Amino acid sequence: xxxxxxxxxxxxxxxxxxxxxxxxxxxxxxxxxxxxxxxxxxxxxxxxxxxxxxxxxxxxxxxxxxxxxxxxxxxxxxxxxxxxxxxxxxxxxxxxxxxxxxxxxxxxxxxxxxxxxxxxxxxxxxxxxxxxxxxxxxxxxxxxxxxxxxxxxxxxxxxxxxxxxxxxxxxxxxxxxxxxxxxxxxxxxxxxxxxxxxxxxxxxxxxxxxxxxxxxxxxxxxxxxxxxxxxxxxxxxxxxxxxxxxxxxxxxxxxxxxxxxxxxxxxxxxxxxxxxxxxxxxxxxxxxxxxxxxxxxxxxxxxxxxxxxxxxxxxxxxxxxxxxxxxxxxxxxxxxxxxxxxxxxxxxxxxxxxxxxxxxxxxxxxxxx
Numbered sequence: 001x002x003x004x005x006x007x008x009x010x011x012x013x014x015x016x017x018x019x020x021x022x023x024x025x026x027x028x029x030x031x032x033x034x035x036x037x038x039x040x041x042x043x044x045x046x047x048x049x050x051x052x053x054x055x056x057x058x059x060x061x062x063x064x065x066x067x068x069x070x071x072x073x074x075x076x077x078x079x080x081x082x083x084x085x086x087x088x089x090x091x092x093x094x095x096x097x098x099x100x101x102x103x104x105x106x107x108x109x110x111x112x113x114x115x116x117x118x119x120x121x122x123x124x125x126x127x128x129x130x131x132x133x134x135x136x137x138x139x140x141x142x143x144x145x146x147x148x149x150x151x152x153x154x155x156x157x158x159x160x161x162x163x164x165x166x167x168x169x170x171x172x173x174x175x176x177x178x179x180x181x182x183x184x185x186x187x188x189x190x191x192x193x194x195x196x197x198x199x200x201x202x203x204x205x206x207x208x209x210x211x212x213x214x215x216x217x218x219x220x221x222x223x224x225x226x227x228x229x230x231x232x233x234x235x236x237x238x239x240x241x242x243x244x245x246x247x248x249x250x251x252x253x254x255x256x257x258x259x260x261x262x263x264x265x266x267x268x269x270x271x272x273x274x275x276x277x278x279x280x281x282x283x284x285x286x287x288x289x290x291x292x293x294x295x296x297x298x299x300x301x302x303x304x305x306x307x308x309x310x311x312x313x314x315x316x317x318x319x320x321x322x323x324x325x326x327x328x329x330x331x332x333x334x335x336x337x338x339x340x341x342x343x344x345x346x347x348x349x350x351x352x353x354x355x356x357x358x359x360x361x362x363x364x365x366x367x368x369x
Contacts, residue, residue: 003092007040007099014100024048028056036064038106043070055133063134065106069094138173139183143192145170146180148201149359152366153215153330153352156344160366162213162243164352165201166359167193181219194222202234204362205241215243217275223255229264239269243294247275258289273330277318287325295322297348299333305346306338312346319347 008018019036021027023046027039039057043050050068057066071092088102146169153162167177174180184193198216205214216235222228223246230236244265252258262272273294274287297315305311319329331343334353343351357364 003042007094010096010099011103014103016103022046024050024053024056027053031057031064037110038103039064039066040103041066041068043068063110065110067102067106135183136187138171139180139187139189139193142169142171142174142180142183143196146193146196146200147361148197148204149361150204150363151352151359152357152364153213153350154356154366155350158356158366160209160212161350162215163205163208163363164215164245164359165197165205165217167197167217168359190219190221191225191227194219194225195227198228198233198235202238205238208363213241213243214238215245215273217245217247220246220252220255223252223258223261229261229268231268236268239265242269243271243273245273245275245296246290246292248277248298252289262290292327294328294330296330296332296352297343299353302331302333302339302343302353303335304339306336306342312342315343315348316346323347 004020008020011018019030019034021030024041025047027041030036031039039053041050041053045053048056050070054066054068057064065088067088067090069090069092088106090098090102146167148165149168150163150165152160153164155161167180169177169180171180174183180193181190184190201214201216208214218228227233235242246252255261265272271293272290273296274290274292275296276298277295295318297318301311301315301318305315315331322329328350329348330350330352331339331348332352334340334343334351334355336355339353340351340355356366
């Protein structure tokens with residue numbers, strides 16, 4: 001406590017307001033009842049360690065900077081501190097200039113974090129965690145609140161043939177599917193997101209109109225997850241009605257034994273689709289490895305196709321080649337009657353887009369367009 005009092009005097013002399021607590025548990029209680037700009041803690045505390053204190057702080061406050069100090073530095077505690085988002089790790093004895101510089105920097109960064117969060121809220125983007133522990137906590141909340149939005153897929157006459165399930169979450173710090181997937185990739189937890197999405201989708205789709213197909217997206221890394229091909233998994237029980245979409249926007253180069261994994265999925269009854277065709281990786285790799293039953297043309301090709309000769313040639317060529325190889329063609333992103341007419345004339349059999357319905361809870365009604 002003597003060292004803490006000495007540091008407090010230095011900081012008060014520099015114009016800071018300082019509150020002292022004798023142990024980690026008292027510090028946590030203080031943090032729960034008041035707002036602080038910076039936390040300074042010794043690694044060694046009477047009740048809990050400084051790293052444990054940091055972990056508890058990160059459970060509910062993702063931004064507050066934490067400076068840890070120690071007289072006995074170790075690689076293990078330094079690594080743990082960095083992983084939990086400690087801003088700085090200082091070794092005793094601490095020079096006055098070093099302490100003031102560290103605290104000043106921490107206070108400025110905290111102010112910037114608050115400003116960024118205010119900007120995100122103003123723009124309606126939610127808030128994004130700034131450290132790994134915070135990101136993990138946000139992802140857990142996203143998994144707990146995950147639900148599927150369904151968008152209809154229709155034939156040329158406008159009759160419902162399928163729904164695509166789209167990932168949604170009620171976690172405000174990960175405000176859109178891309179943020180959830182980015183967090184999962186950072187934390188190496190894409191398989192957990194995929195497994196959860198398949199489970200909640202299977203539960204909702206059990207009430208869909210009989211005979212309707214279900215399209216659901218796969219992250220390429222989902223192909224490595226043994227739970228995907230588990231016959232007892234919720235989605236596997238609906239496999240005869242399920243089309244698994246693998247995007248062309250991601251490479252399959254890191255996935256070993258793709259063809260054997262696809263055979264296992266097909267043996268359960270799943271069909272395979274290539275999503276985002278025309279917007280992803282060029283070449284024949286995805287077609288050769290996946291041998292898809294269905295291809296979905298990316299919306300960037302469909303937008304304005306009725307007024308673009310170039311897009312019409314590309315869409316017509318892709319549709320003709322796909323049908324020649326025995327694949328059904330879906331046009332995504334249709335928003336106007338002109339686009340609908342064009343893709344139908346160019347050979348697209350199934351259609352999807354806001355013209356028919358926006359994604360929503362189970363199950364949106366189809367507009368005739």
